[in-house]
Amino acid sequence: MPFDKTTATLLGKSIPQPDSLEKAVGETLFSDDIRLPGMLWGLALRSPFANARIRRLDVSKAKALPGVRAVLTARDIPGVNRRGNMPGNRDDQPVLVEDRTRAVGDPIALVAADSSETAKEAISAITVDYEQLAPVEDPLVSLEPDAPLVDEEGNVIGDLGYTRGDTEKGFSMASAIVEETYRTQFAEHAYLEPEAGVAWTDPGDVLHIRCGTQWVENFRHIARILGVSHNHVRIESPLVGGGFGGKIFMTIEPLLALLAKATGRPVRMALTREESILSSTKRHPYILRYKMGADADGRLTALLADLVGDVGAYSDASPVIAWYSIGFLGGHYRCKNVQVHSRFVLTNNPSGTAMRGVGSAQITFALEGTMDSLAEKLGMDPFEFRKRNHLSKGESLSTGQPLKNAVFFSETWEAADKALDRALLRNSEEIPKLSPKVLRARGHASNMTGYGRRHGHLSQAQVSVQFDGSAVVSVGVADIGSGQRLGCQQVAAEVLGLPMDKVTLSTSDSQLNPIAGMTAGSRTFLNAAGPVQRAAEPIAKALKEAAASLLEARIDDIILADGKAFVKGSPSVNVPHAQLVPAAAAAGTSLTQLGTLKIEEDLYPGEETAHNAGWLDYTFGGMAVEVAVDPQTGQVMLLGLGISHDVGTAVNPQIVVGQCEGGVVQGMGLALTEDCCVKRGKAEAHDFSTYLIPTSLDIPSIEVAILESGEGEGPFGARGIGEPPHNITPAAIASAVSRAIGVRVTSLPITPEMVLTALRTGEWPH
Amino acid sequence: MRGFDFLSPKSLIAALRAIDGKAPTCKLLAGGTNVIPTLRDGTLKPRFVVDLGGIKALNYIREKQGWIQIGALTTIRDLLNSPLIKKKGSLLWEATHIFAGPLVRNRATVGGNLADASPAADTAVPLLALGARVKLRSLKGQRTVPLNRFFAGYQRTVIKPGEIVTEVTFPVPARGRKQSYYKLGRRNAMAISVVSVAVLLQMKGKICTDTAIALGAVAPTPLRVEKAEGILRGKKVDLELVKHCAQAAAKSVKPIDDIRASADYRRTLCEVLVHRMICQSLGLEDAD
């Protein structure tokens, strides 16, 4: 039975997140707030060097200190000393270093003690004799045949690509060709909540880990490390204070698990901001070479993309991100002759991982920059040029995958441009105060972001109705602040015809809840609320059947809304759910239903070489931004910004606006200020006075234009919107700055110093 | 954080007694916004921490015989909210609303900002231009040091063991003085200055009768650029002269490369900003 949007009561309503106020006033209990009786304090000794051999490790003094309950090294790991993390990677990352460190922040030893002071004392009582080796800092150096090996299996962990048509022929047909190399930086996820958590063993010998995560399924890796079966590890995630991809794979969970197991006592760990930035994963820096050609009509004739990604020290999620990158490199433009190549290379830098848009922010920046340059070279307006080349619904990506849903290219571009006009109007007091000498320009970008990985896994959720008609949703997915719980609740309430407060949730528990996968990749509304919808539907059907017989009407005419059933058009004659549920149960309907979503791995013709690169569907959008550049200082000021995406269906518009604004602000950081400044493998910027995320005073006037094609794969036709607003922002800002200064911006972040150099030399400094 | 004895005297005299003979194992604490991070990361390991926060008598802003007097424990927020500072020390006031963010401003004190002697200290730059003086007290007595002789090097001052900064004071600028201040940071709040500039000009018609130019984050200490000042003093100010002055200012700084900017950029920006601040305060049309 297809869902009838016309009778929906909650769809399209901006229902606020129930925990927003509680978070704003500081009442929410995060992982760091948990204290348990008899709890110990855990701490790690981490490597200060990016590449070093450990000649000797002596923990005897630390062990002898009063109040120290455990000091663990690699030798004390009962199971396999490997983090695992992403199936398909090299499984090259030890939990505790054995004899060689490959990155700054690698844990070498663990301590659990009665107090945090004693734990610190014990850490400083450990002696390590390091033999320092030269770190491999540059992925291009790492690619050279005689480069020192970061990993015995070789430095290249992914060498992928595909070819369509004949690029050489394509370039020969071009009347304009542009070739540019783009570079991006190490970016920190900068979640406001640093890694923290507790672990303990219950009387049934199940190890519990309560720690903010984006993926409760990590319990399997922990079981392997501990050498126990999967049922002996349970992860429960409290509300997460931000993740952005940095908490998908395990952070401190295995360290907590080892200490709790070794001591038999509850153990807590909490990283300081400095330790967090120094030891955590980052957004991969990309070196991207694009060469594109177009004929005199402005039609693309050839596209060549070559990517080198800096993996950092361990393969972690990189193999998967390498695949995604392949999928995005070919772009969302029509071109018969395409050659795409990517290599992901190990170095002794911080490890790269998923971060909001998994590789697409870097690629969008380079692709859109090259498109702008090509338009300029052709003497065409950038919008007109893109209009001639943008793919439409029904056409296929160069990977071979057809675009089966709406592609709102012009619609989002134009809506974003109009939104920018409104944003500038709101800023109309400040703009006239600008010096007439500033360089003002408008820039644009268009983007395509995937959601719903085609991995063939199941996502599940369970919905139960109670005798009084209220309902409980159970779904094993973590809420990282962007409304994952609310989404599941709203969908269940809509399908069952219940008010919001009659639906409660149980989430983020790897043993109590059906598993719905990671909160990542703009997938969660599809992959968590989707199964919820599927679980709720048979219950709704049973309730309608009960109502149909009580009201003597056809089931198709029954509406469920606000806890009652009635015949369409006559809400005054109704039956409450409290009466329907027992009737449905008596009729033999199970009051608990499991909903399952499986995204197939089906290949499209010709897609073989790039099949892993594809997503179930894509979200399309546009952005327009106006900047003012101070020609003497190089400072960039954002005067206003308009953003528009086709979200399919805006089930909760306020959440969509929140994702758009938040994504823009985080994207601004990537565009203008954020850089870990990695030197000798170490993030020199490892606190918030040097790693510069935007403050509230940096945020420009932002206007969001939500478009709804109704065509999406999520519940009620929704598309993923968690990442797209973020990954388009650096591209749009760079486009505006490039126009303002007359030099193509080819690296991030765009610092005032680089802008000034570009203005003086006529070239972008790398 | 290691263990230490925490003393909270309630009067200046009690504080002076508490620290007497204890240097160098003793650390004064005002708002703690510099001290706490260094205690936390272990760079500082004092045996005694003496909290000055309880000395209410050192928190005041007042005007006396042509001088503005500010107690050392006055917070940045107090300065920001002071109509007197806004009116008669606007140069300093400008520096307070771009100082860190509200949380830090609520705790950070002017005495702590000066005693910390960071090259980027945001109150130091306008106070230098205003010709401020620092009052120091010890059990032996009191002395007054001009602010431009207070800084002794990178994060070093002339404060002697046993001394406490009690007040910073500056003459009320004469009527009609042109004042302008600019802080260039990498973001609009919570930013450590890349370069900061304060300019004070006394004009008689087109003739500059007096001037003060101070710069931050471009040398081991915040500094006055006296050579550059001399170029304007007593002269008829035109664009050519302003250009000379700005170039001289850029020549007298010794910036470093750090995570926020290179030395070259800082030097260039000294010239740009000194030029711009002078032109702005005089209403001169800036040619480039």
Ligand SMILES: Cc1cc2nc3c(=O)[nH]c(=O)nc-3n(C[C@H](O)[C@H](O)[C@H](O)COP(=O)(O)OP(=O)(O)OC[C@H]3O[C@@H](n4cnc5c(N)ncnc54)[C@H](O)[C@@H]3O)c2cc1C
């Ligand atoms: C997040 C953050 C943002 C910041 N942003 C800025 C900024 O934008 N601009 C800026 O200039 N600074 C900034 N700072 C630095 C700091 O806040 C200021 O320097 C502040 O004014 C220090 O004052 P305080 O009272 O907190 O000093 P404290 O930390 O208490 O003391 C600083 C130093 O001065 C000494 N001291 C304090 N009072 C006296 C006294 N009366 N006599 C003698 N010695 C004394 C202490 O022993 C110590 O050495 C920032 C700091 C943080 C943590």
